[in-house]
Amino acid sequence: MSSDLLGRVDLTAEAAELLRRLTAQHGPLMFHQSGGCCDGSSPMCYPAGEFMTSETADVHLGDLAVEGLDAPVPFWMSAAQYEYWKHTHLTVDVVKGRGSGFSVEAPEGVRFLIRSRLMTEAELRAFGLV
Amino acid sequence: MTIYAAPGSPDSLVQVQPRYGHFIGGNWVDPKKGQWFENISPVNGKPFTEIARGTAEDIEAALDAAHAAAPAWGRASLAERSLILNRIADRMEENLEALAVAETWENGKAVRETLNADLPLAVDHFRYFAGVLRGQEGSSSEIDENTVAYHFHEPLGVVGQIIPWNFPILMAVWKLAPALAAGNAVVLKPAEQTPWSILKLAELIGDLLPAGVLNIVNGFGVECGKPLASSPRIAKIAFTGETTTGRLIMQYASQNIIPVTLELGGKSPNVFFDDVAQERDAFYDKALEGFTMFALNQGEVCTCPSRALVQQSIYADFVPDAIARVEKIKMGNPLDTDTMMGAQASNDQLEKILSYLDIGRQEGAKVLTGGERNVLDGDLAEGYYVTPTVFEGQNSMRIFQEEIFGPVLSLTSFTDEAQALEIANDTLYGLGSGVWTRDGSRAYRMGRGIKAGRVWTNCYHQYPAHAAFGGYKQSGIGRENHKMMLDHYQQTKNLLVSYSPDALGFF
Numbered sequence: 001m002s003s004d005l006l007g008r009v010d011l012t013a014e015a016a017e018l019l020r021r022l023t024a025q026h027g028p029l030m031f032h033q034s035g036g037c038c039d040g041s042s043p044m045c046y047p048a049g050e051f052m053t054s055e056t057a058d059v060h061l062g063d064l065a066v067e068g069l070d071a072p073v074p075f076w077m078s079a080a081q082y083e084y085w086k087h088t089h090l091t092v093d094v095v096k097g098r099g100s101g102f103s104v105e106a107p108e109g110v111r112f113l114i115r116s117r118l119m120t121e122a123e124l125r126a127f128g129l130v
Numbered sequence: 131m132t133i134y135a136a137p138g139s140p141d142s143l144v145q146v147q148p149r150y151g152h153f154i155g156g157n158w159v160d161p162k163k164g165q166w167f168e169n170i171s172p173v174n175g176k177p178f179t180e181i182a183r184g185t186a187e188d189i190e191a192a193l194d195a196a197h198a199a200a201p202a203w204g205r206a207s208l209a210e211r212s213l214i215l216n217r218i219a220d221r222m223e224e225n226l227e228a229l230a231v232a233e234t235w236e237n238g239k240a241v242r243e244t245l246n247a248d249l250p251l252a253v254d255h256f257r258y259f260a261g262v263l264r265g266q267e268g269s270s271s272e273i274d275e276n277t278v279a280y281h282f283h284e285p286l287g288v289v290g291q292i293i294p295w296n297f298p299i300l301m302a303v304w305k306l307a308p309a310l311a312a313g314n315a316v317v318l319k320p321a322e323q324t325p326w327s328i329l330k331l332a333e334l335i336g337d338l339l340p341a342g343v344l345n346i347v348n349g350f351g352v353e354c355g356k357p358l359a360s361s362p363r364i365a366k367i368a369f370t371g372e373t374t375t376g377r378l379i380m381q382y383a384s385q386n387i388i389p390v391t392l393e394l395g396g397k398s399p400n401v402f403f404d405d406v407a408q409e410r411d412a413f414y415d416k417a418l419e420g421f422t423m424f425a426l427n428q429g430e431v432c433t434c435p436s437r438a439l440v441q442q443s444i445y446a447d448f449v450p451d452a453i454a455r456v457e458k459i460k461m462g463n464p465l466d467t468d469t470m471m472g473a474q475a476s477n478d479q480l481e482k483i484l485s486y487l488d489i490g491r492q493e494g495a496k497v498l499t500g501g502e503r504n505v506l507d508g509d510l511a512e513g514y515y516v517t518p519t520v521f522e523g524q525n526s527m528r529i530f531q532e533e534i535f536g537p538v539l540s541l542t543s544f545t546d547e548a549q550a551l552e553i554a555n556d557t558l559y560g561l562g563s564g565v566w567t568r569d570g571s572r573a574y575r576m577g578r579g580i581k582a583g584r585v586w587t588n589c590y591h592q593y594p595a596h597a598a599f600g601g602y603k604q605s606g607i608g609r610e611n612h613k614m615m616l617d618h619y620q621q622t623k624n625l626l627v628s629y630s631p632d633a634l635g636f637f
Binding site: 032033034035036037038039040041042044046050051052078080081084085088095096097098099100101102103104106107111113114115116117118 | 167295356381394395476481531535
């Protein structure tokens, strides 16, 4: 089974709707998963290209296809952090709240949030994790 | 026992205005775009005041005020600056109870902590920098008999500071005191979850500083923090928060070629060796409290000892004693001095913690105590409370590797010192750590072996000024809480002076 069919990251309908609204305001977007203090462990959403990713320091986990958007929204994580996260599948969701950091959704009174589940055997095999 | 009245209520020590503008140039000013946002108390989940929603225009106004004030403040004598910092400390101390109540209402933490830790530490921090400033010396070096190199400390000018929400006043003071002592003017952006208590502090001390030396602009990160962090008009940016924003701030700083200091959190190990349980004495009791320290400030501390490593040979006895101690944590109204643990700072923080309780269970970690949201009675039912939680599992699990920033402890065992060190260092971060043992040599070896900026040895969660605080690895850059932070807010000026009348002879 190819890894194109199985994703490492997905999004909820609410997150997709929010991405459509935010894209209308900010243009194409990207995610970079944070770690550490305060709002660490939250996915940060920026205008595409605002955050410099690196081929060595980051992993591109996937592209989130959002109906109604021309381009999918790429999802990145630091390579070191990915080593500790790679056995889990991530879903971008939205909750009421107010994140700090420079993530573009904060003024909307909502916050992107990661929900996680363990990968299935098929997923682990597809991503070469067994 | 005292239960403080909620700020804004008739009996409260703390007045609440309907709205708070920015504090710029010594004045309270409305946001230029006329937008405001609600500030919510996590104690009851309800909004209680409105705060200016700042934008790039407000940041520019604050930078104008700061640039106007910086030259004179930078030239002020050390005695003068030191005196002002001491006056700030005195004013805070005289109003400590009210500030503590305001901080609890803002952040949700138990008032026993704000009364006995946050505010006393903040007061002392101003006094510390008022003191070490007077003791700081430049240097002179005799290069040869006619040539002398003089080194002077000079302020950077105008600096930007972005403050986290877990200790809104104390973390602001950790950054403000050294910056002001060193002679800089500051534009400070509080966290959008906790914008108000710092303004209560500004109400109290604003008149003590020359206008424009301290400027506070509130708002959302993308609208207000980014224009500050990316401004070519700041000479340095300081940030406490998470790694992605830390990288973004470094990226902006690289474009302006300015220095940064960053404090980005950790996943701190707290290591308990078998000799801790040799006796059931005062030290054993202290170690049990040390285990329970993960619940301080509801776990919303960058150095939260969120990984407990207990030696296998005492595990069966020590862990039940420790869990019993955790289960004695009294939750309730944060404004009650008997309450030990209060509310998480925001709804999204609560949601994030719950998502970790979920993945912890999925990964097969065993819940030894807690593990759920705690819905309190009456008016507090909509506050953001979580039961202190202990998971037993393996260091490879995500709950052992990510900063949950909640009252959640991940517990595992080790067989010997080498394995303890290996597990302790198997993390992306290196901010805090704890070692508990009656063996001084072992404490020393572990302390030097752990890759973290702070190793609490037979203690935890003490933050006295004059003990350097900062991270190894991905936990950041710089050392706060110590006179060495003055250097992070200063330039070094070298005058290389010749006292010889003779030409060098090249031309």
